[in-house]
Amino acid sequence: MITALLVMIFLAVVLGLVLGYSAIKFKVDGDPMVARIDAILPQTQCGQCGYPGCKPYATAIAKGEADINQCPPGGDAGAKALAELMGMEFKPLNQEHGEQKPRAVALIDESTCIGCTLCIQACPVDAILGAAKQMHTIIASECTGCELCLPPCPVDCITMEPVLENSQSWKWKYPVYNIQNVSKA
Amino acid sequence: MELKNIFKFNGGVHPNENKSLSSSLPIARLPIPKTLVLPLRQHVGHVAKLKVKVGDQVLKGQIIAEADGNISAAIHAPTSGTILKISEEIIPHPSGLPDFCVTIESDLKDKWIEKKPIAWKKLDSAALIEAISSSGIVGLGGAVFPSHMKLKVNQNQSIETLVINAAECEPFITCDDMFMRETADEIIQGTLIAQTILQAKQCVIGIEDNKIEAYQALKKAAQKTSIEIKIVPTLYPSGDAKRLIYLLMGIEVPKEKRSVDLGIQVFNVATVAAIYRYLELGEPSISRIVTITGNVQNPQNYEALFGTPLSELIEAAGGKLNKTQKFIMGGPMMGFDLPSINVPVTKAMNCVIESSPELFPSPKPVMPCIRCARCADACPVNLQPQELYWFSKSSQLEKAKDYNLFDCIECGCCTYVCPSNIPLVQFYRYAKSEIIAQDKAKEAANTARERNESRLARIEREKKERAEKHAQKALGAQEKNSDDEKKLTIAAAMERVKQTQQENIKN
Numbered sequence: 228m229i230t231a232l233l234v235m236i237f238l239a240v241v242l243g244l245v246l247g248y249s250a251i252k253f254k255v256d257g258d259p260m261v262a263r264i265d266a267i268l269p270q271t272q273c274g275q276c277g278y279p280g281c282k283p284y285a286t287a288i289a290k291g292e293a294d295i296n297q298c299p300p301g302g303d304a305g306a307k308a309l310a311e312l313m314g315m316e317f318k319p320l321n322q323e324h325g326e327q328k329p330r331a332v333a334l335i336d337e338s339t340c341i342g343c344t345l346c347i348q349a350c351p352v353d354a355i356l357g358a359a360k361q362m363h364t365i366i367a368s369e370c371t372g373c374e375l376c377l378p379p380c381p382v383d384c385i386t387m388e389p390v391l392e393n394s395q396s397w398k399w400k401y402p403v404y405n406i407q408n409v410s411k412a
Numbered sequence: 413m414e415l416k417n418i419f420k421f422n423g424g425v426h427p428n429e430n431k432s433l434s435s436s437l438p439i440a441r442l443p444i445p446k447t448l449v450l451p452l453r454q455h456v457g458h459v460a461k462l463k464v465k466v467g468d469q470v471l472k473g474q475i476i477a478e479a480d481g482n483i484s485a486a487i488h489a490p491t492s493g494t495i496l497k498i499s500e501e502i503i504p505h506p507s508g509l510p511d512f513c514v515t516i517e518s519d520l521k522d523k524w525i526e527k528k529p530i531a532w533k534k535l536d537s538a539a540l541i542e543a544i545s546s547s548g549i550v551g552l553g554g555a556v557f558p559s560h561m562k563l564k565v566n567q568n569q570s571i572e573t574l575v576i577n578a579a580e581c582e583p584f585i586t587c588d589d590m591f592m593r594e595t596a597d598e599i600i601q602g603t604l605i606a607q608t609i610l611q612a613k614q615c616v617i618g619i620e621d622n623k624i625e626a627y628q629a630l631k632k633a634a635q636k637t638s639i640e641i642k643i644v645p646t647l648y649p650s651g652d653a654k655r656l657i658y659l660l661m662g663i664e665v666p667k668e669k670r671s672v673d674l675g676i677q678v679f680n681v682a683t684v685a686a687i688y689r690y691l692e693l694g695e696p697s698i699s700r701i702v703t704i705t706g707n708v709q710n711p712q713n714y715e716a717l718f719g720t721p722l723s724e725l726i727e728a729a730g731g732k733l734n735k736t737q738k739f740i741m742g743g744p745m746m747g748f749d750l751p752s753i754n755v756p757v758t759k760a761m762n763c764v765i766e767s768s769p770e771l772f773p774s775p776k777p778v779m780p781c782i783r784c785a786r787c788a789d790a791c792p793v794n795l796q797p798q799e800l801y802w803f804s805k806s807s808q809l810e811k812a813k814d815y816n817l818f819d820c821i822e823c824g825c826c827t828y829v830c831p832s833n834i835p836l837v838q839f840y841r842y843a844k845s846e847i848i849a850q851d852k853a854k855e856a857a858n859t860a861r862e863r864n865e866s867r868l869a870r871i872e873r874e875k876k877e878r879a880e881k882h883a884q885k886a887l888g889a890q891e892k893n894s895d896d897e898k899k900l901t902i903a904a905a906m907e908r909v910k911q912t913q914q915e916n917i918k919n
Contacts, residue, residue, distance in 0.1 A: 270857035272864050280864060352863040371860045394453075397507035398849055399841040404778050 272351035273373035302327035339384035346376035419662035448719030457483030471525035490717035493518035508751030527694030553680030572675035579651035582743030592626035596633035602684030707768035779832035787826035804843035
């Protein structure tokens, strides 16, 4: 009886030490779930979800504060991927947050721009180049199409240009063909 | 002819060759076209950097766009004339979308720029590769990979064997066949140059057994050299570089490795001849042999300048016949339908087939997959096409990738043998381009995330710096006060010293 107790106490102490040590040694900084959710989000940083960026939205989802269908750039496909990750039921995109639009990049009409730097301050990915009283321009390859630069512009010189398909970005389409009607044959 | 020391690969098919259609007449030349359209992207890699502007006069062989970086190729004026415009034009691409092109209006004089042959025997490999990088030569077998990159050998690798691909396994195409019959000497000379640059110990030419005349021409030209010419059985796709290496040497190039990692480099016959012409004669890559065949009056091979409108080639071959429905670029197995015949001849255009219902009956209705695995038997890369089809069809892209989708060479053997007439390769192409697009989007998202994070970090840092500045200013003001006190004490002390001095003088 005492031996059994001793064995159990010994085991409890040893395992407790191992667990305690590994809790310190293998401590994960931050919530790994947030990073995994953030990896699915399209990183447009547009804030249409109601949070100031993709990471805050990911944090909110991880905490259970936000729904998975609030990201218009991610669309239904994004919501599906999030549902799969979170083990939740799929929900179609919540239209209150906006519609999914084809990808576009901002374009500054440089002859109208007055160089006020308001758009530069609004851009979440530093994709606008310029300085005070100098004409601004968009670095198209870095623009995520978040449209955050549109409202602050005092002269409305920014437009969204859809990204057109070219021979490099062109994709082979899903094959479509006729199937034989077996009952007739 | 006997087949010895040949290692047969698995699978493969033997469709009707239809090569004799276009191989009865010698290679013809066309009159110089009035306008030539040169796409700036005719090769794998970076688009070429434009060196001319509208209105410039150019001579034949003059560079109009230079290679941008290592994996890129220069583009030369195929004839003399004026730059008419630089604009987006339809190019021979399955998308049918336009791309940037330079249009030259020829002056019909065909005046050469001063040709500068290169004394290649006196130069070392590095200097030669540098020279060839502005030759505009790319793989003319259809892969259009810049050739100077393939001649570059890393220091820790050495090339044992140079393989020259003369297989030309796809039906209908005879451009390499006719080229070998007529210019075997240049090919052998080019092969020797490539062998010297690569310092390859041995060199093998692989040719299919349906090209006896070409074989004999090569054999004659290579009499006094150590080049070995091996005949391989006619079986599609023996012209695929990795299949040809296996056929000739019995070496399987492992997944995710290239043949150079095993000390083997492969060039097409027309590519080595182009290297010879550039070094010995100083002529850059400005033309190629194109097979015009199928439903035309006179199927034939033409030596066409790059940029020649395809419609002129078809006109020269007797024009299109009544039943012609569409035009296929490349062979019937791997080619694609051209969006229009108003496209220019490019470095990749080896063959154009006029398609008629007799030659290519419209596809039979598709039936469900019965999992007979005939496609697996035919697959030369030993994949499981039926599984890949399943995953591609249901867009399970990760799964398709796990089943080595990207090792598929899109040769079309599976589609050819499928008893249910399923267009298998189209599914693989769809899945591949979908995966590539997703990867690109992921990469863009990662960059956006990084840029957003560094912006937030910058804003945070600036805020901190500003706060520190304010704190310092406040501290500075205090210090100023204490400075004044010090000054006062010093002044007081000085005052005292003066007083004592004066008292001393009085005393």
